[in-house]
Amino acid sequence: MGGEKLGRSVFGRLVAVLRGSTRAYWALTGLWMLLRVGTLSVGLLFQWFFDELGAEGGVWAIIALVAAVEAARLFLQFGVMINRLEPRVQYGTTTRLRSALLGTALSEPGATSRTVPGESLRTVGEDVEETGFFVAWAPTNLAHWLFVAVAITVMMRIDVTVTAALLSLLFLLALVTAVAHSRFLRHRRETRAASGRVAGALREMFGAVGAVRAATAETRVSAHVARLNAARARAAVREELYAVVQRTVIGNAAPIGIGLLLLLIAGRMGEGTFGVGDLALFAFYLLVLTEALGSMGMLSVRLQRVSVALGRIAGFLGGRLRPPPSHPVPAPRGRGGSEPDRKATASPRRLSVHGLTYHHPGTHRGVEDVDLLMESGTVTVITGRVGSGKTTLLRAVLGLLPPERGEVLWNGRPISDPASSPTAPRLGYTPQVPRLFSGTLRENILLGRDDATFDEAVRLAVLEPDLAAMPDGPDTVVGPRGLRLSGGQIQRVAIARMLAGRPELLVMDDVSSALDTSTERSLWDGLLNGTATVLAVSHRPALLRAADRVVVLDAGRVEALGTYEEVMAVSAEMARLHAATDPPSGARMVEESG
Numbered sequence: 001m002g003g004e005k006l007g008r009s010v011f012g013r014l015v016a017v018l019r020g021s022t023r024a025y026w027a028l029t030g031l032w033m034l035l036r037v038g039t040l041s042v043g044l045l046f047q048w049f050f051d052e053l054g055a056e057g058g059v060w061a062i063i064a065l066v067a068a069v070e071a072a073r074l075f076l077q078f079g080v081m082i083n084r085l086e087p088r089v090q091y092g093t094t095t096r097l098r099s100a101l102l103g104t105a106l107s108e109p110g111a112t113s114r115t116v117p118g119e120s121l122r123t124v125g126e127d128v129e130e131t132g133f134f135v136a137w138a139p140t141n142l143a144h145w146l147f148v149a150v151a152i153t154v155m156m157r158i159d160v161t162v163t164a165a166l167l168s169l170l171f172l173l174a175l176v177t178a179v180a181h182s183r184f185l186r187h188r189r190e191t192r193a194a195s196g197r198v199a200g201a202l203r204e205m206f207g208a209v210g211a212v213r214a215a216t217a218e219t220r221v222s223a224h225v226a227r228l229n230a231a232r233a234r235a236a237v238r239e240e241l242y243a244v245v246q247r248t249v250i251g252n253a254a255p256i257g258i259g260l261l262l263l264l265i266a267g268r269m270g271e272g273t274f275g276v277g278d279l280a281l282f283a284f285y286l287l288v289l290t291e292a293l294g295s296m297g298m299l300s301v302r303l304q305r306v307s308v309a310l311g312r313i314a315g316f317l318g319g320r321l322r323p324p325p326s327h328p329v330p331a332p333r334g335r336g337g338s339e340p341d342r343k344a345t346a347s348p349r350r351l352s353v354h355g356l357t358y359h360h361p362g363t364h365r366g367v368e369d370v371d372l373l374m375e376s377g378t379v380t381v382i383t384g385r386v387g388s389g390k391t392t393l394l395r396a397v398l399g400l401l402p403p404e405r406g407e408v409l410w411n412g413r414p415i416s417d418p419a420s421s422p423t424a425p426r427l428g429y430t431p432q433v434p435r436l437f438s439g440t441l442r443e444n445i446l447l448g449r450d451d452a453t454f455d456e457a458v459r460l461a462v463l464e465p466d467l468a469a470m471p472d473g474p475d476t477v478v479g480p481r482g483l484r485l486s487g488g489q490i491q492r493v494a495i496a497r498m499l500a501g502r503p504e505l506l507v508m509d510d511v512s513s514a515l516d517t518s519t520e521r522s523l524w525d526g527l528l529n530g531t532a533t534v535l536a537v538s539h540r541p542a543l544l545r546a547a548d549r550v551v552v553l554d555a556g557r558v559e560a561l562g563t564y565e566e567v568m569a570v571s572a573e574m575a576r577l578h579a580a581t582d583p584p585s586g587a588r589m590v591e592e593s594g
C-alpha cells in the first residue's frame, strides 16, 4: 500500500495534506506576516504624524509614507494573496484530498466500511471543506500572533498600566467571542441536521403520497412534518442569536476599548506623560488587536474541528494519503475500459477462499470461517435464509469488505488488492440492488468503455426485446431523471453492464429475483455456457440444480456444500428452505430445468 503516512497528530496530518501546496502556503504565511509588519509600521507612522503635527515640515512626507504602505498592502492582499495564493492553498488541498478519497474508494472499496455508514459523503464533503478552509485561514492567524506580540511590546514601552488594562478588556471580549462562536457552530450543525430531517420527511412523504392517502394519514403526516419544521425553526433562531452576539462583540470591541483608553489617559495627557501621537498609535493598534484577538480566540475551536475532520479523513484513507493516480483510477474489474489485458491461459484457473471471516462493525453478524473452491468454468450458488450472510460473503470475496481473517487466492496466490491486482481474475459484479445513473441505457451499460462488447452484453442479459420496445432504443434516457425501468429491467441492465467488461468471474447477488420464468431461463442459458466462472446468490431451484456446487449458509457459516442433490440429502437448512419455497413455482422451475 503506497502513499504518505498521515500520522496521528493534527499538525502531522496538516503537514501531510499540505504537501503539493507547501510553497504557496509559506508564501501566503510570509506575505501575511509582511502585511502585519506594514500594519505595525502604519501605527508608528500615525504616532509620528501626530507628534509632528505641531512642528514644521515632515507631515506630508509621513502622509506619503502611509499612503505608500497602504497601497502596497492593498495590492498584496487583494492582488496576490486573496486572488491567487489563498485559492491555491485552499482548493489545492481540497482537490488533493478528494482525489485521494475517491481513489481510495474506487481502488480499495472496503474503505467505505471503515467509516460509520453514511459518513463517507460527509467526509468527502464537509470534512474536506473544513480542512481546506483551515489551511487557507491558518496563515492569517499566524500573522495575527506576530502582530499581537509586537504591538503589545510597543504599547508596553509607552505605558504598561494602560496597555495591561486594555488587554484585560480585549481578552475578556475574545473569550466571549470564542464561546459565542463555538455555540454558533453547534447550533449551525443542529440547524443543518434539522433541515435534513425536514427535507427527508418531505421526500418520503412525496414518495409515498398514495400510501399516506390510503391510510388516511394526511393529518398525522402533516403534523409530523410541522413538528420537524418547528424544531428546525428553534435551532435556526439559536444559531442566529449566537451569530449576532458574536458580531456585536467583535463590532463593538474597538469603540469600547477606545472609551476605556480615553478614560485611562485623560489624567496622563494633562501631565504630559501620554502624547497625542501615543493616543493615535494606541487607537490604531486597538482596532487591529480586536480583530486579531477575535481570530486567535477562534483558533482552538477551529483546531478542534479540523482535528476531528482530519481524523475521519485519515480513517477513510486507512492512515495514508495516497497521491492522486497519474493514470485513470483502476475500475473494479468488469466495470471499466482500462482493465489490464490478462492473457487467456490454458492452465487451470481456480479461486479459493480460506477461513474467510468478516463481522459488520459492532455486531456479531457476518460470515465465519468460510472455505470455498471455484474451478474455472464452474457454477457455484450460495443459498440460505434471509440474513444468513450471503451478500456479506460475496462482498468479502470481492474485497468490498476487508476480511478479519482468512484470504482469497487466485491460482494459489493471495489477492491482496482485489481491485487492481493483475494476478486476480477479471471480475464482474451485479449487486442485489443495482443503481443506475441518469443517462442513456448505452452509457449505463458501457460506463465509458468502447461499445465493442455492447451488443453481446445486451443479448446475454436478455435486454434486446426491451430495447426494441423503447422509443430511442439504447439511447433512451433512464435513471432518476429518465424513464423509470421495472425492477427486472434494472437487474438486466446491471447484468449487461457487468458483461460489457468481459469478466472471467461473474459474481451475482440474487439478480433474477424480479424476472419472469422464461426471461430467467434465457438469462441462465446464455450465462451458464461453460466458459465463465459463476458465483451467484439465489434461491431459484433451476439455478440450484444447474450449479456444480451449492453452498448453504446458516448464520454466517457454511452448513452444507455439494451438488443440489447432495445438499438436499444432508442439509436440514436446505430442507427448510425448500419447504418454504412456493411448491407450485418450485415444482415448475425444477420441471423447466430438467
Ligand SMILES: Nc1ncnc2c1ncn2[C@@H]1O[C@H](COP(=O)(O)OP(=O)(O)OP(=O)(O)O)[C@@H](O)[C@H]1O
Residues within 6 Å of the ligand: 360, 361, 363, 365, 366, 384, 385, 386, 387, 388, 389, 390, 391, 392, 393, 432
Ligand atoms: N452494514 C451492516 N451493518 C450491520 N449489520 C449488517 C450490515 N449488513 C448486513 N448486516 C447483518 O449481517 C447479517 C447478514 O446480512 P446479509 O445481507 O449478508 O444477509 P443475506 O443472507 O444476504 O440476506 P438477504 O437474503 O436478505 O439478502 C444480517 O443479520 C444483517 O442484518
